[in-house]
Amino acid sequence: MGGEDCLSGVRVLDLTQFEAGPSCTEALAWLGAEVVKVENPSGGDPGRAINPPPGADAHYFLQYNANKKSITLDLKTSGGLSLLRKLAQQADVFVENFAPGAIERLGLGPATIRALNPAIVYAQVKGFGAGSPFENNLAFDMIAQACGGPMSITGEADGPPLKPGPTIGDTGTGMLLAVSVVAALYRRTRTGAGEHIEVAMQDAMFQYMRGAFATQTRTGQPTGRAGAGSVLARNPPMGIYPCQGGGPNDYVYVYTSRANPEHWRRLLSVIGREELREDPRYATSAARLEREAEVNEMVAAWTRRHDKYEAMRVLGDAGIPAGAVLDTAELLEDPSFAERGIMQTIDHPTIGAYRMPAWPVRFSGRPPPVRPAPLLGEHTEAVLAEWLGVATGAGA
Amino acid sequence: MGGEDCLSGVRVLDLTQFEAGPSCTEALAWLGAEVVKVENPSGGDPGRAINPPPGADAHYFLQYNANKKSITLDLKTSGGLSLLRKLAQQADVFVENFAPGAIERLGLGPATIRALNPAIVYAQVKGFGAGSPFENNLAFDMIAQACGGPMSITGEADGPPLKPGPTIGDTGTGMLLAVSVVAALYRRTRTGAGEHIEVAMQDAMFQYMRGAFATQTRTGQPTGRAGAGSVLARNPPMGIYPCQGGGPNDYVYVYTSRANPEHWRRLLSVIGREELREDPRYATSAARLEREAEVNEMVAAWTRRHDKYEAMRVLGDAGIPAGAVLDTAELLEDPSFAERGIMQTIDHPTIGAYRMPAWPVRFSGRPPPVRPAPLLGEHTEAVLAEWLGVATGAGA
Numbered sequence: 119m120g121g122e123d124c125l126s127g128v129r130v131l132d133l134t135q136f137e138a139g140p141s142c143t144e145a146l147a148w149l150g151a152e153v154v155k156v157e158n159p160s161g162g163d164p165g166r167a168i169n170p171p172p173g174a175d176a177h178y179f180l181q182y183n184a185n186k187k188s189i190t191l192d193l194k195t196s197g198g199l200s201l202l203r204k205l206a207q208q209a210d211v212f213v214e215n216f217a218p219g220a221i222e223r224l225g226l227g228p229a230t231i232r233a234l235n236p237a238i239v240y241a242q243v244k245g246f247g248a249g250s251p252f253e254n255n256l257a258f259d260m261i262a263q264a265c266g267g268p269m270s271i272t273g274e275a276d277g278p279p280l281k282p283g284p285t286i287g288d289t290g291t292g293m294l295l296a297v298s299v300v301a302a303l304y305r306r307t308r309t310g311a312g313e314h315i316e317v318a319m320q321d322a323m324f325q326y327m328r329g330a331f332a333t334q335t336r337t338g339q340p341t342g343r344a345g346a347g348s349v350l351a352r353n354p355p356m357g358i359y360p361c362q363g364g365g366p367n368d369y370v371y372v373y374t375s376r377a378n379p380e381h382w383r384r385l386l387s388v389i390g391r392e393e394l395r396e397d398p399r400y401a402t403s404a405a406r407l408e409r410e411a412e413v414n415e416m417v418a419a420w421t422r423r424h425d426k427y428e429a430m431r432v433l434g435d436a437g438i439p440a441g442a443v444l445d446t447a448e449l450l451e452d453p454s455f456a457e458r459g460i461m462q463t464i465d466h467p468t469i470g471a472y473r474m475p476a477w478p479v480r481f482s483g484r485p486p487p488v489r490p491a492p493l494l495g496e497h498t499e500a501v502l503a504e505w506l507g508v509a510t511g512a513g514a
Numbered sequence: 515m516g517g518e519d520c521l522s523g524v525r526v527l528d529l530t531q532f533e534a535g536p537s538c539t540e541a542l543a544w545l546g547a548e549v550v551k552v553e554n555p556s557g558g559d560p561g562r563a564i565n566p567p568p569g570a571d572a573h574y575f576l577q578y579n580a581n582k583k584s585i586t587l588d589l590k591t592s593g594g595l596s597l598l599r600k601l602a603q604q605a606d607v608f609v610e611n612f613a614p615g616a617i618e619r620l621g622l623g624p625a626t627i628r629a630l631n632p633a634i635v636y637a638q639v640k641g642f643g644a645g646s647p648f649e650n651n652l653a654f655d656m657i658a659q660a661c662g663g664p665m666s667i668t669g670e671a672d673g674p675p676l677k678p679g680p681t682i683g684d685t686g687t688g689m690l691l692a693v694s695v696v697a698a699l700y701r702r703t704r705t706g707a708g709e710h711i712e713v714a715m716q717d718a719m720f721q722y723m724r725g726a727f728a729t730q731t732r733t734g735q736p737t738g739r740a741g742a743g744s745v746l747a748r749n750p751p752m753g754i755y756p757c758q759g760g761g762p763n764d765y766v767y768v769y770t771s772r773a774n775p776e777h778w779r780r781l782l783s784v785i786g787r788e789e790l791r792e793d794p795r796y797a798t799s800a801a802r803l804e805r806e807a808e809v810n811e812m813v814a815a816w817t818r819r820h821d822k823y824e825a826m827r828v829l830g831d832a833g834i835p836a837g838a839v840l841d842t843a844e845l846l847e848d849p850s851f852a853e854r855g856i857m858q859t860i861d862h863p864t865i866g867a868y869r870m871p872a873w874p875v876r877f878s879g880r881p882p883p884v885r886p887a888p889l890l891g892e893h894t895e896a897v898l899a900e901w902l903g904v905a906t907g908a909g910a
Contacts, residue, residue: 121711124697126704137725149697164773168746169732177728178746247876249854255830257837260744260752264767264837265826267845269754271679272668279754279765279839281742282678283667284722290682293689293721298875300696301520301545307703308522315517317875320837321856324871325689326680329533330842331871332573336565340841342762346677348656350564350574356656358665358675366738369675371660377560430661434651441653441660443675445736446726449663458645460717475720475727479694479713480643 121481125151128303129505131202131209132156132186133226135163137259137285138243138319139215140182141292146211146299147185148477148486154209154501155183155492156202159190162494174468180491181474184464188492189501193224201502202226207235208505210306211299215243218254228314238312239302241295247318257319262287266323271330273343280343291322351376353403354410355385358443359421361429366445370421370429373439376403384436389420462488517877521547524699525901527598527605528552528582529622531559533655533681534639534715535611536578537688542607542695543581544873544882550605550897551579551888552598555586558890570864576887577870580860584888585897589620597898598622603631604901606702607695611639614650624710634708635698637691643714653715658683662719667726669739676739687718747772749799750806751781754839755817757825762841766817766825769835772799780832785816858884 128151132143140155140163147153157163163179170176192198203226206212212231214221221227221242228240245257252265263269263281273280284290295317302313324331330341330349341349346357353376361368374381382400386392394400399409406413421429426442433440450473455461459480463473467490476485524547528539536551536559543549553559559575566572588594599622602608608627610617617623617638624636641653648661659665659677669676680686691713698709720727726737726745737745742753749772757764770777775798782790790796795805802809817825822838829836846869851857855876859869863886872881 121694121697121709124694124701126701141721145693149694150701167773169729171732177731178725181724181728247854247856248879250850252826252830255826256833256835258769258771258835260742260767260769261835261837264754264765264839267840267842268678268680269765269767269839270763270841273676273679278756279763280669280676281740281754281767282664282680282682283669283726283739283745284664284678284682284686284719285725286678286680286682286686286722289722289724290680290686290689293686293693294873294875296693297541297689297696298517298520298545298877300693300700301517302877304696304700304703305520305522305546307700313517314878315875316879321851321854321874323680324845324856325537325874326682326685327842328577328685328871329574329681330679331846332577333565334842334846335573335868336567340763340843343679344677346656349679358660358677360674367666367675367736369660369665371656371665371677373654373656375654377563430648430651434648437652439652439654439657441657443660443665444663445666446663446723446730447736449720450727450730454646455717458643458717460643460714460720472731475724477690478717478721479690479711481694481698482710483644483712 120484120486121477121479122148122150122486124149128152128211129209130154130211130213131205133214133216135215136165137182137288138291139213140165141289142295142299143213144182144184144186145293145296145477153186154497155186155188157188157190157494159192159495162188162190166494171469175491177472180466180469180472183491185489186492187497187501188494189498190495199225203234204506206231206238209235209238210303211239211241213241217256218244232312232314236312237306237310239299239315240312241299241315243291243295243317243319245319247321248316250318259285259287262291262319262323266320267327267330268323271327271341271343271349274345275343277343286323286326287319290326291317291319294322294325352407354406354413355417357414359418361421361424361426363425367443368426369443370426371441371443372417372433381438384438388433388436388438389416391416459485464488464490466490467493516880516882517873517875518544518546518882520545524548524607525605526550526607526609527601529610529612531611532561533578533684534687535609536561537685538691538695539609540578540580540582541689541692541873549582550893551582551584553584553586553890555588555891558584558586562890567865571887573868576862576865576868579887581885582888583893583897584891585894586891595621599630600902602627602634605631605634606699607635607637609637613652614640628708628710632708633702633706635695635711636708637695637711639687639691639713639715641715643717644712646714655681655683658687658715658719662716663723663726664719667723667737667739667745670741671739673739682719682722683715686722687713687715690718690721748803750802750809751813753810755814757817757820757822759821763839764822765839766822767837767839768813768829777834780834784829784832784834785812787812855881860884860886862886863889
C-alpha cells in the first residue's frame with residue numbers, strides 16, 4: 119500500500135497556474151486524485167514558459183504539475199465556458215488562483231459553481247485576503263514574503279531584510295490549502311456538504327514564522343533578524359561554520375541546545391577542548407553569550423580542518439546536532455534519495471529523463487510514484503469523454 | 515459552517531514536542547480533531563519552557579498547541595505504558611516526533627501499535643529518512659534547513675549561505691505530514707485500513723525549493739543564492755528597495771515580471787520616467803539586465819521619497835506587484851487581521867489575553883476559532899474517563 123490511492127475517485131478541476139495553486143493540486147494528484155488542469159489553448163499555464171528548453175515545457179512546470187492531466191478550453195468562448203460548467207458538475211474539488219476578480223468575471227465564481235454543484239469543495243488562492251486593504255493587489259511569492267513577515271526576520275542582525283530562497287509564499291500557501299481541501303473532503307463523507315475555502319498568501323506566511331510572533335509578544339518589540347541563529351534566542355555556539363574546501367557551500371551548521379547542556383560538553387570533546395568542561399566562563403549558555411565571538415572561533419578553528427561531510431559525521435556521531443550545508447547538485451546526485459524514492463526520475467515525452475523531488479512523505483515505506491506533467495491538452499478528448507460522456511450521465 | 519468541524523470525531527494521540535510534530539497535530543485540532551497531547555508529568559513538552567513568562571507556559575508553546583487537550587502519563591512505568599496502549603486502541607491517529615529509535619524502545623513503535631489497532635494512522639517525523647546515512651542523527655529546524663538545501667539558496671550572491679528566518683524545517687515538515695494524515699483518513703472511510711506514514715525533515719525541504727532544482731537541471735550547476743531576486747532568473751528591477759523612515763524594515767519589494775512587459779512600463783509612469791518607455795536600453799528585461807545597477811537606482815530614487823505603505827499603495831494601484839516589508843509588530847497590530855480572524859486573541863488561564871495567528875485558511879469566510887493551548891495534564895481525568903471508561907468499551 120502506498121499513498122497514491124488515498125484520494126482515489128476524487129475529481130479535481132484545476133484552474134491554477136504558476137506555483138501556489140499548482141503545488142496544492144499536485145499534492146492532491148500525488149495522493150491519488152484525478153486532477154484535470156484546465157488551460158487556455160494558446161500556451162496554457164504560463165509556468166510552461168519559464169526558461170523552457172527549446173520546444174519543450176519548462177522544468178519549472180514539470181515540478182509543479184506531475185501526475186496531473188491537461189485539457190484545453192477557451193474560456194473566452196461560450197462553448198468553452200459551457201463545457202467548464204458541465205465539468206464542474208462532475209467534479210469534487212475546484213481550485214483557482216487567478217488574479218483578484220478574474221474568476222468571477224468569467225462567471226465561474228464560487229456562488230455560481232456551488233449553485234451548480236452544492237457538494238463541490240471550491241478553493242481559491244489570492245495574494246491578499248478578502249477584506250484586506252490590498253485585496254485587489256497582484257501578488258507573487260516575493261510579495262507575500264515581504265508583506266507576510268518572512269523578509270523582516272531573514273538576514274543578518276545589522277543588515278537589511280532579505281528574501282528566503284525557498285518559495286514559502288507559493289508552495290507554503292499551497293500546502294495549507296491542500297490540508298484544508300482534504301479535510302473538507304473528509305467531512306463531506308459524513309455530511310455530503312461542499313465548502314468554500316480561501317487562503318491569502320500574505321496570511322499564510324504567519325503559519326511559518328510563529329516563533330517570531332511569540333518572541334514579539336515576549337519582548338514587546340518587532341522581532342529582528344538573527345542571521346544563522348534563531349529568532350527565539352541567541353545561544354552560542356549555533357551557526358554556520360566554514361569548512362575545508364572554500365566553496366560557496368562548504369559550511370556546516372552546528373547547534374548546541376540550551377535545553378541539553380550535554381551538546382556543549384560533547385562539542386568540547388570533539389574539538390579537543392575538554393579542559394573547558396567545568397570552566398565557568400563557558401559552562402552556561404548565558405556565559406557563552408558574553409564571549410560569543412570567542413566561542414564561535416573555537417568551533418570554527420575545528421570545522422576549518424574538516425570537510426563538511428566529515429564534520430557532520432563526526433559531530434553527529436558524538437550526539438551534537440550538526441548538518442552540512444548541501445546544495446541542489448549534491449542533493450540531486452546523492453544516490454540515497456533516489457534509492458528511497460525521495461528523488462524520482464520521470465521519462466517525459468519531450469524532456470526525456472528528468473530527476474525531480476517527489477512528495478517526500480512515505481506511506482508504508484515509499485513516497486507515491488511520480489508521473490510526468492502533462493503536455494498541453496494531452497487529455498482533452500479523454501477527459502471530455504470520461505467526465506461528460508453518456509455513460510457518466512451528464513451529456514456532452 | 516466553518517472548518518472546525520471537518521475532522522469531528524477523529525481522535526488523535528499526540529506524542530509530539532517542540533514544533534515539527536506539534537504544528538501537524540495543531541492543524542488537525544484546528545480542523546476539528548480531538549487531539550490529546552500525551553506529556554511526561556515532570557514538565558511535559560520542552561516547548562513549554564522556551565523563554566516562558568514567570569510561572570506560565572511559553573508563548574512559543576501556545577502557538578503550536580492551540581485547540582489541543584493535555585494528559586500526563588509516565589511512560590517510564592508499566593502503568594503509564596499500559597494506559598498509552600489502551601488509548602492507542604481508541605485512537606484514529608498516532609503522531610510522534612521523538613529522537614530516532616526512542617518510540618520503539620518504549621515499545622510503542624509502529625509495528626506494536628498497528629498490531630493493537632490495525633485501522634490507526636501512525637505518523638512519524640524524523641530529521642533524516644530511514645535508510646539515510648544520517649538516520650540516527652538528531653535534527654532541529656536549522657539542521658534540516660542546512661542539509662535539505664534552503665540555506666544554500668538563501669543570502670547574497672557573493673556571500674555565505676544564510677538561514678531563512680521562517681521555520682520551514684519544522685512547520686514546513688509538519689504541514690506535509692498533515693496533508694498526508696488527512697488523506698489517509700479519507701481513504702480509511704472507503705477501505706477501513708490504517709497506514710504507516712513517515713516524513714524526514716531533510717527530505718521535506720525539497721518541496722519548498724523546487725524552483726531551485728529546476729534551475730539546477732537547466733544550468734547543470736548548483737543553484738546559487740539570488741539575494742532579493744529569484745533563483746529562477748534575474749530580471750531587474752526586482753528586489754527590496756529602501757523607503758523613507760530609515761528603520762530596519764522600511765523597505766518595499768518591487769517586482770516586474772518578464773511575462774508581463776506592462777509592469778515595467780507602468781513603473782516608468784509611476785516614477786516619472788515615461789520618456790524611457792520605448793528606449794531600447796531599457797525596453798526588454800535582457801537590456802535592463804545589462805544596466806542592472808542603473809535600473810535599480812532609478813527605482814530606489816523614487817522609493818526613498820515615500821514611506822513603505824504609500825509606496826506599496828501607489829505601485830499596487832498602478833498594477834505593479836509591490837509589497838511593503840512588514841515586521842511582526844506591524845502585522846500583529848494591524849486591525850485588518852483581527853477583523854478577518856487571521857489573528858485571534860485567546861484568554862489563557864495563566865497568560866491572559868494573547869493575540870496569535872490562527873489557521874489562516876478561511877472556510878465560508880472565517881478561519882476556525884482558536885482555543886488556548888492546554889495546561890500540563892489539564893485533561894488527564896476527562897480523557898481517561900471518556901476514552902477508556904466502561905461506556906467506550908476498553909476498560910481503564
